[in-house]
Amino acid sequence: MAKMNMVQAINLALHQEMEKDDRVILLGEDVGRDEGVFRVTEGLVGKFGENRVMDTPLAESGIVGMSIGMAIYGLRPICEIQFSGFTYENFHQLESHAARIRRRSQGKYQVPMVLRTPYGGGVRALEHHSESREAYWAHTPGLKMVIPSGPRIARSLLISAIRDPDPVIFYEPKAVYRAFREEVPEEEETFPIGKPRVVREGKDLTMVAYGAMMRPTLEAAEQLKESDGVECEVIDLLTISPLDDEPIAESVRKTGRAVIVHEAPRSFGPGAEIITRIMEKAFFYLEAPIARVTGFDIVIPLFARENDYLPDAQRITKAARNVLSVK
């Protein structure tokens, strides 16, 4: 086992899956010679050549539309969109085609592609480089929306995404890319798309988060334990859509209280859906209104103010105490 950051872990998944399966093709802007603006594709063009790792013209719709054709042909394209803020250029290729080809062809064709893209704030970037718009894709029938929270799970989920028969949007939390290291085994690991996991067990309060918000959420859980003696159960969503609500409902049936955390804007965000599912499946177990700690309903500010925008452990702890205070 080697200690790796998320960039290295994703890179490992790409190396291993490309070695194993010649249908796997990488394409995008600067993924070849430059090895990716975050170096996620390091060493790949040297090892697999320009036929497997393609630097494309600068055109997001072209990249995604071409990937759809490649996937229909029987390949397993992984396209990189340099920042999620540029995926709106390819929005209609995902909504109109990637998500629908299986249905439109009545099962004759499928689009087993992965769209990898860095999302989220916290790296002092330019405009269009910090937003969190997973709700768009989660709202689109036919797409799967996945967001890993750390190196080891990112590697496992990416391998599962590449092998998935349906199109997967794979958001990489760029604030986590080089934030910490984890042991990542050399041997292959996968993790099923569509399953959350409980990362901390507890009986008093359920916390649901994902992606870059896992770290402040876990930090808040730890603080609450130390200062208040509260046992938080923390669920890492991993797959935003299709949402598996059962582990969340099961946890809330135990704790009776919940806080949902995401950096995406609040209104119509993933939190709204998660809370509704809890209402549908665990309402009579609730002992307090559910709280959500989220980004505000504004464009994320430039980096001088982004730390005041993004949820942090203090904001999460405060929301949790409010929920816990209801008797």
Place this chain on the structure above:
Amino acid sequence: MPRTEIDLPCRVERLSILDEHGELDQSLEPDIPDDFLLKMHRAMLSGRRFDERLLNLQRQGRIGTFAPISGQEAAQLGAAVHLRRDDWMVPCFRESLAETWRGKDPASALLYFAGYDEGGRPEDDRNDLPIAVPVGSQTLHAVGLAWGMKYREKDSVAMTFFGDGATSEGDFHEAMNFAGVFTLPVIFVCQNNQWAISVPRSKQTRSKTLAQKAIAYGIPGIQVDGNDILAVYTAVGEAVDRARKGEGPTLIECETYRIMMHTTADDPKRYRSEDEVNEWKKKDPIVRYQTYLKNKGLLTDKDIEGIEEEIKAEIQTAVEHSEKMMKDSGDPLDMFLHTFQELTPALEEQKEELSRELSERRQEADHG
């Protein structure tokens, strides 16, 4: 540091072999076997009659909206006939004749126009994509398919169809550009039918031709008389040959005309003159092709009558077959199929919910 000129291929070739009066340029006449010439004639006529029957069914309320192809038979058939079984056809939504030529069951097409998703399924033994409604967006799929062919070292091609309006779309630009950069076997067939619903070709671009757009991507482009099947056949044949040899994509602009409405949901009288339509009717692709075949001694008026009768019977059979298919496709719960390879837990729940609701409604209806 003087001002200098860069040498560009600034001329665009235009090809016409059989003019609107049926006059033939013998030096350019393609070498096509007689039986194939007749087969193409039958297909064109069948495409026209199928269109007319569809319009009739639509006006009776038996099918929904569809996009007629009348007037464009030569443009799409002259291109599609070059495709082999291992090639891919990537249509937009005005290629019912090309699709039928490729093996699409007309009954299945009718099923689709009657609002059943099942009718959209391409035939199992053909590599064709289903129709794509968002204009121009499908051209990129042809690029991806062609990249797959190149990667797997096949000599097959991807042929994509689109209209004059699509050339204004960003995806058209990206598709042409990608196909050029990666030297891919894509045949871009533009059916320039002069109108994008109510917007004339002159308002899509200031360019003199659509074919010249190829120059900017460093690929060959040619304009052909799109109502002249011999010209379309020749130009597309050359493009397909080049693509199979690894020489990359071509843009073929077929100048043609949509004789009917954009779709059955609009009225062309609102935006174009009857005079213009009548001028184009004189250039009908089927009439001139029949003249050509008669002059060659391959076809008589009596033959045409016989073919018309056969086509009529075939279409009637397809209509009846489609009505049977509609009866067999009645289960509303089938709407949940094919969103993902497997139903997700949430979709299972929603399907169950609809199933319960439907059976409750049936019970209520039964018990008055």
